[in-house]
Amino acid sequence: MKTEKLMMKGNEAIAEAAIRAGCRLYFGYPITPQSEIAEYMSRRLPEVDGTFLQTESEVATVNMVYGAASTGKRVMTSTSSPGFSLMQEGVSYIAGAELPCVFVNVVRGGPGLGDIQPAQSDYFQATKGGGHGDYKLLVLAPSTIQEAVELTQLAFDLADKYRNPALILADGMIGQMMEPVELPPMRDLSTLPDHSDWALTGANEREPHKVTSFNIDPYGLEEMNKRYQEKYTRAVREEQRWEEYKTDNAEYLLVGYGTVGRILKSVVDKLAEEGIATGVFRPISLWPFPYTRLRELAEAVKFVFTVEMSSGQMVEDVRLGVEGRVPVHFYGRMGGVVPTPDEICSAFKKLL
Amino acid sequence: MIHILTGPFGSGKTELAINLALHLKNAEEDVSLVDLDVITPYFRIRDVADFLSEKGIDVVTVKRELRHVDLPILPQRLVELFTQRERHVVVDLGGDDDGARVISSLKPLLDGRQVRAYFVVNVFRPFNETVEEICQNIGRLSSRSRLRFNALVNNANLGDQSTEEIVALGERMVSEVSKVTELPVQWTVLSEELAERLNFSAFKYPVFVIKRFMRVSWEDRR
Known part of the structure; x- marks a missing residue:
């Protein structure tokens, strides 16, 4: 007897929503107040033939996300403020390599080690570029647990649409509070967007695909940057939500x-x-x-x-x-x- | 008497522990409320400790300066408390296996004492949605906590969206669990808001009405 609605913590709801959006790959390192996401993933992903991996650090995490996202599969990680700071170099590389993936930052008090209580002091980092270079994250901020479910699913869709990392920016309260939620059905993995034109899927009998964030020719790199900016202009036109x-x-x-x-x-x-x-x-x-x-x-x-x-x-x-x-x-x-x-x-x- | 509330993560142990302590206090008993939650970072007994102390409850939690520390600290005075026979001691454990493990380490203090261990379940929580899952959780937590549970508590709820049907569905499932595990059902829990609207005779088990303390600051809107 399975019920239609559940009482869920925001962290649990985000994790389940990601799985139902087709995410089968999660890499992460525990940090309060978001550790329930990793905990939930470690329990649920094996049930759906997914992979959960607890890494040795946030730096390792973000580079595993980078590698996994190169395959075109839906991948995510979650962390809290100091952990997301550690990830910034990799986030910039992922944006430069135009890879879809989803980050979750359940924000706590800062700067530095700060504390584990809810805060919103990572807005600049999220929206103005926490890492180096001219890139943007698609940033979504839920205010209820139900909305956290919907925005997590949207984050995966937007990441695919723009081939760009998306970020769920939730404060600790959204991560920790419990509310009734209605979950969407499980996404049929065969209906996920086709990334076979760029993803690393094995180069047997075809030219290898290359996923990089660099071009040593400045004019070439400028062209890459123009392409990013065109995407961002389109996102500004099409993705304003309130x-x-x-x-x-x-x-x-x-x-x-x-x-x-x-x-x-x-x-x-x-x-x-x-x-x-x-x-x-x-x-x-x-x-x-x-x-x-x-x-x-x-x-x-x-x-x-x-x-x-x-x-x-x-x-x-x-x-x-x-x-x-x-x-x-x-x-x-x-x-x-x-x-x-x-x-x-x-x-x-x-x-x- | 030592009352221990255990159960899955997020099943409502803290709310029930606070309300049980207040209920015993109203019956003019000496009551200590022990915060052994080493799992949850927010919404814990220590967050309402001052209010409960004013009500005359002896709140046993970590030192004030350590309340927000992200470490599994146990409060002091446990040995003293668990050996006082006159007192009612209500113990709130953290959720799931790691939360239950804490009480296992205190087993020598519990041996030979009057202990009532309750397994609190909300059938609307993830991983507690079927009779089978709940029975497995009971078995696992019993072994992790080294406790022999005395009773089940039906805390079926969907927060502000709870209805009579929600609670009744919980009763039906917990009743099935009771048959399998041979544990009696102590209470069906109702929030004050719901209790005002419902006729208790609709329920199979004794109703325990609770006031919710783990609230967020904007909930006073209604």
């Missing part, structure tokens, strides 16, 4: 992603009880950032108020989107502190 909550008739716009996006809905409801009309704009794709819609919404409000669990990172993109049309204010908590609806209400009302 959610709005009570933005019709809002006099003030609150902006936050992930867990904070969710807290802001409580804030909007509380303020509505006091007769203050506010709405939430919650970016779902952090790269490409949904500038276009934010700009439209900013036209109709008195000011924009951004809240993050960081010193203020996404707020820079909010300012780029708003383009000075109205003031952009900021409230943040750091170090793994999750702001409460009440404290955000107070911070907001001081601006009135």
Whole structure:
């Protein structure tokens, strides 16, 4: 007797969603608050003829992902902040080699060793290039466990569509909290995109494929870079995602992603009880950032108020989107502190 | 009496442990609540320790300065506690095998004491979705913990989406598990929110109503 819905932790849900999206290869090194992903994969992947491998380090992990992604199969890893920093060199190589794969960063307090509490202070690293070179990750930020399932599946599809690594940026709260989820059916592996024109599948009776991220001829390397940029331009056009909550008739716009996006809905409801009309704009794709819609919404409000669990990172993109049309204010908590609806209400009302 | 709550990862042991401790305290008993969860990084007894202390419960957890340390630290005073016969000691273990292993190391302290070990199960959790899986989990955790379980607890729930049918499905499955394992079912657990709406006579087992403490800050929206 299998039930239709399950109570799952975000980490478990992300892992199961990846398997159902056709991921059969996982490499990873444990780190709190995402270790349940590795734990779950170690249990589930053997059941579906997949491979789970616990590596000796994050540097080894990312290079195993690089190698596995070269075969065109769906592959993923997950880590938390310091671990993702260690992976950055490999992430840049993977983007340069145009390989689809999925990373999950369940963000904790930083910098340095930081702590194991939920944070959003890896936004710059995720969206502005954590590694070297002109590359971008496709970055998705869930705010519920159900959405974490959907975005994990989308991450694999986008990675394939753009032949580029995708990143699920979840804060520790999304990784650890438990909610009911409805899981999608298991993807038939024969329906996954065909990568036989570039993937390393054995060169018997054909010319070898080469997967590299280099070209020692600067003009050649520039051509490669132009190709990347064309993809990124297309992604900016086609992949901006967001959610709005009570933005019709809002006099003030609150902006936050992930867990904070969710807290802001409580804030909007509380303020509505006091007769203050506010709405939430919650970016779902952090790269490409949904500038276009934010700009439209900013036209109709008195000011924009951004809240993050960081010193203020996404707020820079909010300012780029708003383009000075109205003031952009900021409230943040750091170090793994999750702001409460009440404290955000107070911070907001001081601006009135 | 030592009450030990064990079970799979995420089955609701912590919520039940807190509520059991409060229930015993309301019956004017001396109660210690022991946080032996070395698995979960968030949503633990130590996170609501101050509130529980105010309620008069002796909360036994790691030192304040070590509460957020990512290490499997056990609290002090366990030897003293487990040898006090007058007291009710409620023990919250971490989930699954590694969580259960902790109590196994304390077996010498439990021998000869009055112990009630509960296996808490939510049939809506991964790896606990069939009678067969649950029975296997009971066998494995019993051997890892070196505990002989006394009773099962049906904690079937889907959080805020729980309904009478959800809880009843849990009862049917746990009842099957009970037949196979010959363990009685101690309680069917209902959240306060659900208990307000339901008629308890619909349930086969005694109902234990719990208040949820492991909440997130934005849940006060409703």
